[in-house]
Amino acid sequence: MQDPAASTVIKVTGASPAENYDVVVGRGLLPRLPGILGERVRKVLVIHPRALRATGDAVREDLAAAGLTALTAEIPDAEEGKHIQVAAFCWQVLGQNDFTRSDAVVAVGGGAVTDLAGFVAATWLRGVKVVHIPTSLLGMVDAAVGGKTGINTAEGKNLVGAFHPPAAVLADLDALATLPENELLTGMAEVVKCGFIKDGAILDLIEANPEAVRDPGSAVVRELVERSIAVKAEVVSADLKESGRREFLNYGHTLGHAIELAERYQWRHGAAVSVGLVFAAELSRMVGRLDDATADRHQAILASLGLPVSYRRDRWAALLDGMKRDKKARGDLLRFVVLDGPGRPGILEVPDTSLLFAAYQEIAE
Ligand SMILES: NC(=O)c1ccc[n+]([C@@H]2O[C@H](COP(=O)([O-])OP(=O)(O)OC[C@H]3O[C@@H](n4cnc5c(N)ncnc54)[C@H](O)[C@@H]3O)[C@@H](O)[C@H]2O)c1
Ligand SMILES: O=C(O)C(=O)C[C@@H](O)[C@H](O)[C@H](O)COP(=O)(O)O
């Protein structure tokens, strides 16, 4: 049995040894931030939404006590924060306070905040240090790790961004205590994704512990966090810029992102990915690549977590339109991550959208 007070370090390998970084999972981690930032950093912009003000203040106090100048950019919540005008506001704060290349950005919040803050750090002076302090389950298991940063545009999700890995990630499990249950469960969609593409023990844990998965303080949730980060860390260490295997982390996302756009970002990312996972499993089954039991297991596990597993029949045209802007598409060719079996993701090229329509009929309501 793991000592609950001990922290776990999951290592991510960067393009060069200087770009290697640690993802630390544990409790009471915030005081480690000044030490992680290092001697050269003099100024820090802490970016967070109003909901995370108390944590943002605590982080700033730690930084100030360590002799750093700590400023705050309070940004709009959730997807409202992933907007060019919000990035421009942060650039303005950095500019007006003379942030140089040896200064840093710290993100405190869910995946929307780490995406936005990472993008700000990637673009300010063409790149300054960023440390992520994810506070949602989804942020911990996925968004804060791997260096994908970005914002949404009117045309779609994450269409503008950069690869800019963090200097470190502090996944402080204490943050989950204030996370609403719905946010915990939507984060579980990415955990389930990791279970299907790589680590089947994740799926077994969720099925065997229906109550503990809803308890953010449980050892089960901690194990799910650590296992999911390990899946992501292994993939992004091998393929940071998505020239190959990293595409597998996009399982469920082609339809998922189209649903988010169709819903004007009023659905949580994890909820949309949940439907996208069921769709991708149906597609995999329909083309004869996935067995019935594994395909059906998608719907069963996601539904057991209270996540949506179907979507509106009358939205197909809008969804197809949105899917054409998926980053995996090449010209007119749509490309999907599918499964050839548990832990065996692959790519399906779809030149004819009638196949997609047929698979969609299986999940449409
Ligand atoms: N860069 C990547 O690799 C990557 C991976 C997965 C998802 N994402 C992105 O992450 C975003 C989704 O992340 P999310 O689900 O964390 O959504 P989110 O950041 O919108 O947070 C969800 C809600 O939870 C609140 N919240 C967060 N932590 C809290 C806490 N500890 N206590 C109380 N409230 C808290 C937020 O204020 C928000 O209202 C999407 O934009 C998605 O595209 C990025
Ligand atoms: O890290 C990745 O790579 C992923 O695909 C993880 C996804 O969960 C995440 O939502 C990511 O932001 C999607 O990337 P995108 O390139 O499709 O915008």
Ligand SMILES: [Zn+2]
């Ligand atoms: Zn995702």
